[in-house]
Amino acid sequence: MTPLFIANGNVLDVHTLTMHAGHSVLVEGGRIAAIGAGLQAPEGAEVVDAAGLTVMPGMIDCHVHTVASSFNLGNVARLPNVLTMLRALPIMQAMLGRGFTSVRDAGGADWSLAEAVRTGLISGPRIFPSGKALSQTGGHADFRPRSDELDLCSCVHKLGNIGRVVDGVDACRIAVREEILKGATQIKVMASGGVASPNDPIGNLGYSEDELRAIVEEAGNANTYVMAHAYTPRAISRAVRCGVRTIEHGNLVDRETAELMAAMGAYMVPTMITYEGLANEGEKYGLPALSIAKIEGVRGPGRQALEILANAGVKMGLGSDLLGETHYLQAEELRLRAEVLGNGPVLQQATLIGAEILGHKGELGEVTQGAIADLLLVDGNPLHDIQCLLDQGAQIRAIVKDGRIAKNTL
Structure with a gap:
């Protein structure tokens, strides 16, 4: 599988509900191999420019x-x-x-x-x-x-x-x-x-x-x-x-x-x-x-x-x-819950807690080294506006599943 390099995105940490600006994500063999601000794309990697986009877990x-x-x-x-x-x-x-x-x-x-x-x-x-x-x-x-x-x-x-x-x-x-x-x-x-x-x-x-x-x-x-x-x-x-x-x-x-x-x-x-x-x-x-x-x-x-x-x-x-x-x-389930609980807790329910329920804690629902590379590149910040995850994925510009691009409108 060709390595995938997602460059210069704003990576959402769903554990702390914080955003890491200008970080890149290297995907190899279907998993996240590295995350950081100073990463360089390896030779032969497929490169996706995520500048200005939120990179979050599927x-x-x-x-x-x-x-x-x-x-x-x-x-x-x-x-x-x-x-x-x-x-x-x-x-x-x-x-x-x-x-x-x-x-x-x-x-x-x-x-x-x-x-x-x-x-x-x-x-x-x-x-x-x-x-x-x-x-x-x-x-x-x-x-x-x-x-x-x-x-x-x-x-x-x-x-x-x-x-x-x-x-x-x-x-x-x-x-x-x-x-x-x-x-x-x-x-x-x-x-x-x-x-x-x-x-x-x-x-x-x-x-x-x-x-x-x-x-x-x-x-x-x-x-x-x-x-x-x-x-x-x-x-x-x-x-x-x-x-x-x-x-x-x-x-x-x-x-x-x-x-x-x-x-x-x-x-x-x-x-x-x-x-x-x-x-x-x-x-x-x-x-x-x-x-x-x-x-x-x-x-x-x-x-x-x-x-x-x-x-x-x-x-x-x-x-x-x-x-x-x-x-x-x-996706309207996100909106209904956010109206009661707030955006952050609902994002955790849709990622981290879901992974716990499935028995895949640490593998799904987070952007961390070693996790399965299920990633969304979103035009917007869901911590501030949950709407960017609605509308049939219109603002989800790219979707990566198992390290492979499943959707790319960039």
Whole structure:
């Protein structure tokens, strides 16, 4: 691989939230080899002039659904696998174009999509797939309509289904082992009701504690962890006590539950922007009426949840959780959070804390020697104006992923 030399940029240190003016970055073998003010480009290196631009880490979205090409997840679940894959490609390409160089897929994407990106077959962010999210019968990933007779769920076999229905301790153990075997890098579990599914109110719990503990144990046996969809204090505290490492959404969290999360070292991945998309565009694009009716119950408390979590010292990763036609809103999650928490903490959530959640601390989410060279060259200073990271990456002039230029408008 030809060395890459990014010259004379303003390098953002996301640890200290400071800018180092006039620094260059040398990339060799896909990693950052050196950073400094007096560096010289080695002979034969590709040189990019970053004068006046911010050089910052590629961003990490810890909650996406790359195969969710429609609001109506039940319809997506019935698509042929090849069509599901083809509809996912522009979604992934656009994520990378917005500056998200790594994403954690929270249900749907599998090893094949991740491998296609890794090998350069398709363009997109580095994917950490969860495979199929685990749901109890009637839970958040059971999209079968009410009927006199329930058809057998074909969710295990369809790429477009974000989850699989599995019940009982032994069956849950087998399901975890199967998802790991198929290439999941972490396990997703539906620990409460949700918005996009038809028959599970938000306040419902998902799985028994015995089932949750078995899922956590099996993930731990494979040296990975469990992420849990959960909204209410009851669902969140129960999941954390059962060993779940990251909670997804958590809109209704209270102070006591947030303090429990902090004490247990659990992470939260709020997903504020998806509720704006669901509320504003869901009906137009086919979100079922039962789901639309659930939105307001979690949309309003989301901002307050950010404050509660921050005050309790809970580490938060960035997540968007968008569906269908609203994937374009992804970077707006930065803006919504910055309005509550400020630009600096949100940038850390989208980089450093995201890398911790993925298990790649020191490798992703920072511009330091030895880190993987995922870099953004931004026309603007995101510490002062988060807007420069919005607008579909219009002010992100260049994107480097794994040491290779993925976008260059300079």
